[in-house]
Amino acid sequence: MLKFIIRRLGAAIGILFGASLLLYVLVINSGDPLEDLRESNAENREYLMQQRIEFMNLDVPWYQRYWDWLVGVGKCFALQCDLGTNRSGVSVDSLLALAASSTLRLVLLATILALIVGIAIGILTAIRQYSGLDYGVTFATFLFFSLPVFWAAVLLKEYMAIGYNDWLRDPDFTLQQILVIAALAGFLMQVFLAGSLRRRIITFAATAVFIGAALPTLLALGYFREPRLGFIGVAVLTFAVALSATAMSVGLKTKKVLYPALITAALVSVLQIVLVNVFVYYMNWWIMAAGLVLAFVIPWFIGRSMGGRYKDLAAGVSMITGVVGAGLTVLDHFFRSWPGFLDLKPRPISTIGSQTPNFAGGFWETALDYGTQLVLPTILLTVISLASYSRYTRASMLEVSRQDYIRTARSKGLPERTVIFRHAFRNALIPIATIAAFDFAALIGGAVITETVFGWKGMGELFITGLNQVDPAPVMAFFLVTGTAAILFNLLADIFYAILDPRIRV
Structure with missing residues (x-):
């Protein structure tokens, strides 16, 4: 069993690595993270763009950013995860x-x-x-x-x-609502309990009477x-x-x-x-x-x-x-x-x-x-x-x-x-x-x-x-x-x- 678990965990790490690399490449190529700032008319647009570039490490190659993320994930084994920051500079860990x-x-x-x-x-x-x-x-x-x-x-x-x-x-329940709920409860109960026709009728009647009496009592209490x-x-x-x-x-x-x-x-x-x-x-x-x-x-x-x-x-x-x-x-x-x-x-x-x-x-x-x-x-x-x-x-x-x-x-x-x-x-x-x-x-x-x-x-x-x-x-x-x-x-x-x-x- 121990060898099986170790073998499966090794295969799992390989699968996670391949899937994470593929997902990372797809995400970074799905658009421009600076698009909203490029179209902005704010006076500090250049400062905001530079700030986001620093937060997202856009000034380094993608493979280095991915490697930095892998290193941060590896720290999780020491209970010190570092998953980076989002584009606003907020820690992703939190x-x-x-x-x-x-x-x-x-x-x-x-x-x-x-x-x-x-x-x-x-x-x-x-x-x-x-x-x-x-x-x-x-x-x-x-x-x-x-x-x-x-x-x-x-x-x-x-x-x-x-x-x-x-x-x-x-x-509150009206009389019509109580009758409908009681009849529905009786019908469902006889379906679940099944049995002969006589038993079904008794089950339906007993359940309907019980629910019909219980609802007004609960309301009164x-x-x-x-x-x-x-x-x-x-x-x-x-x-x-x-x-x-x-x-x-x-x-x-x-x-x-x-x-x-x-x-x-x-x-x-x-x-x-x-x-x-x-x-x-x-x-x-x-x-x-x-x-x-x-x-x-x-x-x-x-x-x-x-x-x-x-x-x-x-x-x-x-x-x-x-x-x-x-x-x-x-x-x-x-x-x-x-x-x-x-x-x-x-x-x-x-x-x-x-x-x-x-x-x-x-x-x-x-x-x-x-x-x-x-x-x-x-x-x-x-x-x-x-x-x-x-x-x-x-x-x-x-x-x-x-x-x-x-x-x-x-x-x-x-x-x-x-x-x-x-x-x-x-x-x-x-x-x-x-x-x-x-x-x-x-x-x-x-x-x-x-x-x-x-x-x-x-x-x-x-x-x-x-x-x-x-x-x-x-x-x-x-x-x-x-x-x-x-x-x-x-x-x-x-x-x-x-x-x-x-x-x-x-």
């Missing part, structure tokens, strides 16, 4: 740090959501092949995939930002402006996750998996009360990151210690319970901070920018501001990526389900959930690893249009500005991040293959 932070938090979240939702949809449609759900989901995912990004972005701005902000000032889960709500949902994850993996009768999951849920329920003052008064990003790590480590230790021969499954189910429980705890505190956030920002969903300028709020309000700015572009990038993940998962699950070992597992009398999640799903993930690796790198480059429409100062804006100004330094910084991401994630996908399937050796 511009890249700001742009990369904005783009990566957008792309990372969109990729994770697309993976989770896309894989879940793919598994469900594979199980229900050629059903109404299969055809409906296939139509919807390809519809989203084929939508023009700029047009979909405008629709999101109009209905999920402007329309929602107007509605949130005085939340002022839930849309003052949402809350509460300690009891977090505890109940965490225990529900523990039971659901255990049931889907090995069944509730397997105590070696069930008990660690329940202990993890109980631990989350207690800690959310014990640490409430830390969440309210002392919370910061470092504490949240440490909490996320502990949400993995502690449940893993509990599962491995109590799982016996099921220790791997017990650790996995416990970690799912711990992470979801921690997420619910954080969500509850976001809910608690929502009214204060609305006082600072009455129209919460913004249509432009990655953060609100001069926003004066505490940790939770600032985090909510970052989150609400992420909503629209994240939804857009997620729905565009859903089609590929769901279809590849569906095709891979159908192919795996026809294998002999799946038929053997069913013939042994194993529960269907065990056959799907323990035998079929793991092998079906192998092609998904390739898609996810390339999609993450592609989204960084493909987010150019999305960032332009939503006014994000990210990698896309850095690239477009450099290209329009015939300034190679920002363009090469964009290439350095996206190209390196593509190479590294492709390498990680190959390594992930061997983890998923021990038969694969490199």
